[in-house]
């Protein structure tokens with residue numbers, strides 16, 4: 001009687017093993033790793049960048065985003081794209097997509113631009129406090145291998161960051177208006193490298209090494225009381241959080257420069273770097 005029962009049970013062993021294997025497989029494929037929402041900046045009629053910019057930002061953003069998707073899917077993450085073609089997606093829709101996945105991670109990919117050709121470097125933005133470690137992790141990894149400046153991590157209320165209910169980060173992968181960074185961004189291998197480093201950051205892997213801030217920005221970080229309170233040396237400053245309408249932007253420029261004048265601590269280099277970041281069009 002007992003031996004018959006054991007025989008029957010033994011017959012089920014392969015099925016149980018198979019079910020276990022499938023369950024483990026789906027776990028390893030990402031149920032345990034969570035969801036990453038990748039947001040390729042701009043698209044459609046919105047090319048990104050400054051008017052007349054030679055290299056189209058929207059295409060480079062999408063290319064890095066698609067590469068990042070491939071890497072993360074290979075790792076077992078569930079990946080959701082806010083766009084996977086050259087289409088215009090309103091910022092509100094991007095946020096809605098991101099917020100519809102609880103406990104997901106939102107990563108927005110952009111390239112920088114400036115009217116000053118010399119402007120260069122990588123910068124990473126976040127808004128909510130619980131996005132800060134993700135921003136630091138991504139930033140340090142991207143900066144570690146990019147042969148360009150470390151412009152730091154900044155807190156700023158860009159729409160897609162401010163409205164996000166999950167940790168959300170926006171990476172500016174270098175200046176397309178800079179001859180050297182523009183040239184790099186046009187190579188497949190460099191965009192692949194950017195995607196790999198962003199993926200490392202999402203996995204919270206430590207960077208191969210730490211790159212110091214650009215001299216002028218390091219000076220800005222030291223001059224800022226917020227930066228002093230932050231243990232991370234590559235934290236630059238917490239900017240006032242406002243809607244980036246063009247009117248307000250102008251006002252902000254004014255108040256910023258009057259503050260700068262009052263401080264007396266600012267060097268000419270620092271103010272030139274501020275000009276760069278205010279002409280930066282991370283979302284516009």
Ligand SMILES: [Zn+2]
Pocket residue numbers: 041042048049057110111281282283284
């Ligand atoms: Zn952009």
